[in-house]
Amino acid sequence: MRLKFGPRGLGIVVFLIGVAVLSSVVWRYAVQHGMAQLSARGSADLALASDRLVGQLQRYRDLAVVMADHPQVVQVLQQGAVPDDRALLRAVADRAAALDVMVVDRTGRVRAAAEDGAGNAGAGAFVRRALNGALGRGYGPHDAGVGRSYFYAAPVFGPQGGVLGALVVSTDLASVDYAWRGDTPPVFFTDGRGQVQVSNRSELIFWRKPRDAAGLRPPTGEVPALTVHRSGRHEIWQMGWGPYLPQEALHLTQQLPVIGMTGEVLMDIAPVRRLAASQAAAVAALCLAFGALLFLATERRRTLTLANAQLEERVRTRTKALRDSNDALRVEAAERTEAQLALARAQDDLVQASKLSALGQLSAGISHELNQPLMAVQSFAENGVQFLERGKPQRAAENLARISDMAERMARIIKNLRAFSRQETVQQVQVDLGEVMASVLDLTQTRRASMGVTLDYTVPQAPVWVRGGEVRLGQVFINLISNALDAMEEASERRLGIEIVQGARILVKLSDTGHGIKAPEQVFDPFYSTKDIGAAKGVGLGLSISYAIVHSIGGEIRAQNTEQGACFTVSLLPIEQAEAA
Template sequence: MTSSSTQWRLFGVAWLVIAVAAVALGGEVARRDGKESVRRQATTASALHAAVLRSELERHRSLPTVLAQDPDLVAMLSRRDAASADRLNRKYEGLARDVRAAAIYALDANGLTVAASNWQLPTSFIGSSYRFRPYYHEAMRDGQASFFALGTVSGRPGLYLSRRVDDPAGRPLGVIVAKVEFDALEADWRASGEPTYVTDSDGVVLITTVPGWRFHTTEPLTADRRRRLAADQTAGATVPVPLPFEVGADGLVRIQADVPAGLYAEATDPIADTGWRLNLLVPAGETISRGVMMARLLALLSIALLATLSGIVLRRRQRAAARAVEAERDRLELEHRIDLRTSELRATNDLLSHEIDERRRLETIRQDLQDELIQANKLATLGQIAAGVAHEINQPIAAIRTHADSASLHLKRNDGEAAQRSLASIDGLTQRVGAITDELRAFSRKTRSETVAVGVNAAVDGALLLVGGRLREKGVTLEWNAAPAALAVLAERNRLEQVMLNLLQNAMEALDGVAAPVIGIGVDVKGRTVSIHVTDNGPGVSATVRQRLFTPFTTDKSDGLGLGLVISRDIVAGFGGELTLEPTLSGTRFVIRLAKAR
């Protein structure tokens, strides 16, 4: 008894150490993967935002150049008569409205405003001197200039683009200025939910989705730069101070003010020909924490299953040793006391009955653990496809918003038919979002493997509805030859979808780096057997892994646990079918064989 207790103590300590190590390792791997994932997301979003900003700048950059060649402007700056100035005021007013510029105005050689698009407003620039602004003296000196600052009259931030105006002899007559404001661009960026800001070459924040960061800095400014900011009235009354950021050793940014507190991944893109840099922050804390939690849970469930199986083996060995000792004692006693044989046999029979009950209980526990492992694999799969599903939902939501705006405009124009079409489109898009969320709820629900008639097309389409976004994101071509509409197999809908999702996930990961990735899904019927095959044109399964493919913890992926195919095979076996890997000339081909439902 003492030896048995010692074995169980050592067994418990050993598996406790293994569980702690596995949970720690799984959490660290998931943490590292989560960081890389949010960094990739930040890089992609930053590139898109930078492209939009470059497009906006290019659209306005040529405006002063064109206006500087306007004969009316040259004539007005040469003669300075009221009629010419009035014509330019009206021209600039209409032009500013058409090109969506905040203001267009002309300065004479002394920096005095002589014509402006806001000539009729109380905040008109006419008569104001902007000789102190860099965009005036730099344009007079170099021919052109750009300068970002708060407006001295409007108090609104914007980019001033200027161009010198010369007479036919090449003598400078003045400067034409166009002010561009980025309110609409900031609003679009703000809607994405990712804090974004643009800094100049000195690290001063110019454009930002967080108003409290404007004219703050990424690092302390030199005394000379502070004096220039004050002289140019760049930031108005704002005192430039460093942004409320703390950069950790892992490269993630911790923010405590102005935006939801937490960790953010930062990506930066330079804006060519401006000296500006676009910076974008993506929330990382919740994503990393969720991934770590799921990885630790999966590791803990796996260790618990292995520990249970090992405990069963140890218990059997101990019982075998105990039975051997007992049998020897019974043999010796049988020689001397025949009358005790019956009682000894009865005791042995009671022990065997207890062992049978114990085995049944352990089998029930094993089945429950297997169901939990299948559910954990299902939730882990949902975590992997969550970004793609979110993208699938975001697209119709964005389209719903567009159609809603369109319907509002049509109603204002009394165009009922057009408004009805927009509302019909919204109804269709809402049904699509509902279909995706219904599929997610159904898929994540915990079920037991009870076989019923399941439509093949419905199961495959349900899996594709969840993973379709990732297929399109990775540029994978899907070849899906639908089965006859009435074809059904004996299975359980959600678990069959789980197997299909595991196979599609493996196929997508195998296609990383393939020039023209293709995944094919087909259905064959032979007698009472239905075969569903999933193929890809990837590098295939190595010979070493192929021999032990359906053995737990066998994988050729650097970050894989080697349990997905084992779980999928057990699910299919629970339906009375089989999951196999069939040889192909190239790529990989998995086949699910199930009984055809009557």
Template sequence: MPVPPDTATSQTSEAQAATSFAPPGRRRRLAQLAWGAALAGAVALGWVAYWWTERISIERLRAAGAQRLEVYAASLENLLDKYDFLPHMLELDKNVLGLLEHPHDQERRLEVNTYLERLSRQAGSRIIYIVDLQGRTLAASNWRQKDSFVGDDIRFRPYLQNALSGRPSGFYGVGTTSGEPGYFYARGVHRDGRMLGVAVVKVNIEEQARGWVQGADKVMLADANGVLFLSSAPASKYHTLLPLSASVRASLAQTRQYHGLPLPALPIRRSEAQPDGTRVVTIGAANGSEARGTITPPLLVQGRSLAPRQWTFLYLSDLSQARANARAAVLFAWVVYGFLTLLFLFLRQRLQAREQLQAAYNQLELKVAERTARLERTTQRLMKEAEVRRQAEQQLHRTQNELYQAGKMAVLGQMSASITHELNQPLTALRTMSDNAVLLFERGRIDEARQNLSKISQVVARMGTITGKLKGFARKSNAELGPVSIHTAISNALVLVERRLQLDKVAFTLDIDQGDVYALCDSNRLEQVLLNLMSNALDALGTLERDAPRALTIDVTEGDGKVRIRVADTGPGLTDEARERLFQPFFTTKPQGEGLGLGLAISEQIVRDFGGTLRTETTTSGACFVIELQAASVERQDG
């Protein structure tokens, strides 16, 4: 029966109220039990995922190992069977039979040696040789080599003893003459039912092991005594699966099967038998060290017998990948479990959030109103602060301009003496020439008077140039940046110190790479900086002795988008203390009353406003200041 909405809402509210008013200790215990159950479920799920994945991975490794063992066994059998016919061929050769009947016939021995050599090369065997009934080698395919088998006594070899007993056999061993391992075929050579000797073929089966490498897996071949004589892992070759007994070692020493080899046992740290007949082993380092990295990961060992040779193929599969797969399965299971848990918590949280949303919405309007009012008050306060800051910046800008202007006037004040002298001289000349002009007019010497008036005009023009430069220098700058001719700025500043250069006998040099160079700056303020630097240089040169050389050099270069103006003098230079405090306000090296210490500080600020730098450079003599500005194109100036 459907529940009316009002009834359902009432029931939900009552349930929530009951839960909300539950004792805190009980809610905490319920939460702990829930999390404990979730953790136990995660552990159980991880264990099942690990066991199931590891089991499947090991089964796959076991199936792949069995298949590869069959392939390797068939390949080795085919290789060995390929040479089984060679002893039969030797029994059919009349020269071989003749040599066995007449072992001292040297001519026949040479023919048999040559025949064996050719036959071994064609068959691809290592060595073929003929042995008499006393175990002495009569002929061999390696008769030309230093380690020839001819004349060797091999009665101790089991394969020879079996062949002399009428039992053809095969034998793996390490050569006592060459030290090279190989597989030996031995079969008796008969004539008319009578054994004359034994034919032996040695085959190198070491090449077979080179194709056994399968990543981290290993393939080994063990004999009846458990000696690993072939292995895809060179470190385990000529080791034993178990320690050899004294009797077995004595037998091997007698037959010299592994001539001179110690045959140590593999350092197997752990070995567990499996229900399917396989084993899981862990092999440590050969020297017994248990340091990190010296123990191999667990290996799954599978075997396949090669009858009737009494050999056993061993295939060792690395279980690291199987266990890595199991760990990955555990991680995946936990991720899925965690996702489902989080999904459950998310849905539960959604339900709780839906219940809390209405309550939050009821308070939202009030909070919005409060925050809106707070934001309006903050906005008004920020607007007032912005207005105060704007006014402060304007005041700072005006103060800087006034400071720059005061710096100009200070420079002009320091130059007043030379400027006054520069103007007094032409004024005196004007008075004299004007008096002379009056006399010339009175005496009727019109042409001479006209010449005198022309000179007066030239002097007046020169005075106008000087006063115009002073007026232009003294005017306030608009502080707008644009392309400025460096040559023009230097010339304008030079006019104001030209008289001092003459009076102080200072040699002036101007060096500009091109016809003219343009920089992005303000012409009036750049002239102020140049005039300050040249005035400081002249002040420094004025402290030299009377006969000391005085020189002022201005060098202008352009490159990498920069214009560099170097102002250098041959004065006494700068001390280390002066270099550190050079651009600090009110620092000066001049005597008291001759400078305020603001010129370089103002100049550095002006150049910085241009986006450039003003610095000093170390020279062998004198001082050198470098102005670096951003270069500007002529087209930009023309535009």
């Protein structure tokens, strides 16, 4: 059966092969790097163990050299041993933790010893070296009943410089490696014959190296399995030597010529391989995760491409219908554009007509506001003429002054109306609200009297200073009072109330007994009016203008219905004389 792969399947296979190759490279590099670090650590551990062993053995060498010059040792070789000599040697052996301390003459016979001299059994070569004048060292056979003996022999020189004999110090190597037995990693030291003398693994003691092969062999029994191979410049032992030895280890050696031994260490490489496998697995996992994301993104892009192709096909099928619909809409849009232009021209004509009507109403208002001052001027002028005919010039001067005041008042009214028409702003100054209200009541006195309106108003005892303009405030209150009088034309009871409330803000409340307000929320909108349309009636601009004036000086104006009629409240900002100055 032959498997067939499409382009996507072939890409996945190539990607997996690449991940496998990359993981293998990472694993190999991690193993080599880990082996280098393991070798450095093993060399350090071996050097530390070697220094420890050399240091422990060299103190016995120093003891042999020092005791060889002792006078009592020379006396033993010249005159023979006495009981005190053995006591000296035993004391030295006990203090140095030596196996035995012996004095040997030139014939090799033990003249004095700390023990029974058994430590000298089979020890001949190193003694002969000492008798020749050099420092000797050597091992004792482990089957002689003295354990693993290590000897130092120092020559004893006579007064004439000749060699009288040798001082031999022996120690048991079992006591030397007791302090560090069990330390990791496994370390062992072999003598010149290749036999393990010292190790931190007791099972390796007395194992021997084969002459032309690597590894170790036990003194008796079956030879364990051992496979040796090299990984770069590293020597690897694969062995099955027991539970306390690694199955696969890095083998390192170090020569110790000072004590005539070779130090060797076995570094377990299983952690290195596990770490390398973990790193390779992490790289493989990252690559697979990235590949999975890339595959999902590719599949999504492929799906979107297919969907886009389907969408484009649908768009092409609908384009023709939309083009036909657009042609029809263009015709309809042209017709609607012509209709909108006609509607705009009609709206412009209506706005122009409304403007003309508003101008006519304002003209009527101007004539109404100036009529009373003009009548007053005429009256004061006639009175002045009569006072002059009667020889009362002082009274005539008073009438002329009143005429001047009326002229100034008409000038202010015209200035205010001109400001309204041109949207001018009048500087806000300190105004006495009581004087403004008195002027307004004076202007509306004639109409109130003709209508029989009762006025409820208490004149303030002191000036009430507010921020604003005298003419503008007067215009506001004239508009409010005029509207109130218009509302009470058909009322049975005609009462106008004015109240000034002083506080954080100055409140002026104007209430009437008219028909009220149909829509209080629209009463300040331009061109809103409840009066009949006509030349003598309103066009809905009075309250809108009053609203703009009050807000321009930082105040507020509100309208509401009451049980008797309507009430307008004007809120103004107070001003102190120091602030005005």
